[in-house]
């Protein structure tokens with residue numbers, strides 16, 4: 001842990017942005033015993049953190065000047081660029097935990113380097129209430145030396161996972177994990193809408209739904225990953241032909257029950273395309289190839 005001359009165990013850290021997530025990050029740093037300077041566009045939000053021991057900064061420039069390690073967590077990366085514009089970043093390690101794209105992360109990394117700062121981009125895999133719990137972790141990429149130096153301080157948020165020196169890599173992993181989450185939520189919301197249309201309460205169906213989705217994730221994800229990496233898509237589990245034949249039953253039932261089909265129409269189209277392109281005997285892993293080829 002980088003130390004101060006007064007106390008070898010304490011690091012000076014500034015946190016820019018005290019929304020739900022930034023406030024949780026600042027509170028975790030305070031609980032870990034660090035000296036924390038806080039700034040927020042709406043200054044009133046510094047109050048609860050100051051009560052917990054944080055030092056308020058009147059401007060971003062003051063907050064950046066107060067600490068060698070600066071953590072920023074705003075709504076978007078455009079907000080980050082705008083907020084940082086008046087600050088002198090030279091000599092700073094900037095850790096950006098704002099959600100954004102890999103390209104945005106690379107742009108901000110280049111800007112920070114030009115200003116004489118070291119840059120780490122991060123993807124927070126937690127909601128604010130999970131920060132500092134064993135379930136929370138943050139993905140980091142960018143300046144490896146900065147990561148090695150400050151990892152003990154960043155560990156105040158939960159686990160730390162290094163994913164590489166490309167500053168955009170953490171955002172890519174973050175967005176891929178969020179993709180899995182949103183895909184799961186698409187299924188959960190559609191399933192609940194369907195049972196609700198037949199008078200079954202969401203609470204009554206939540207147990208079986210959770211058990212089924214969990215079992216499928218446990219069984220399916222490793223198998224798909226192995227097939228994708230080996231390029232061997234032939235299956236003895238569930239062929240694309242079988243899935244394509246069954247999928248219209250889902251669509252028809254949504255229609256009969258008055259539930260929108262809008263979330264599932266694209267998947268039906270992808271299954272149809274997989275058959276049209278001759279992949280009937282392959283498993284669902286083939287769809288990864290079809291999607292990747294479409295985006296190329």
Ligand code: FVH
Nearest residue numbers: 017018019020021022041042074075079083098099124127
């Ligand atoms: N909350 C969550 O569960 C997720 C978990 C994973 C990571 N995300 C990302 O974290 C970023 C911040 O999210 P948040 O939940 O803290 O968001 P808010 O509570 O809405 O706070 C937003 C803060 O950003 C400040 N802000 C917005 N625009 C500007 C600007 N142009 N200049 C300066 N500050 C700005 C805002 O300030 P104010 O409105 O209080 O004045 C808040 O401090 C986000 O990327 C999530 O995707 C959270």
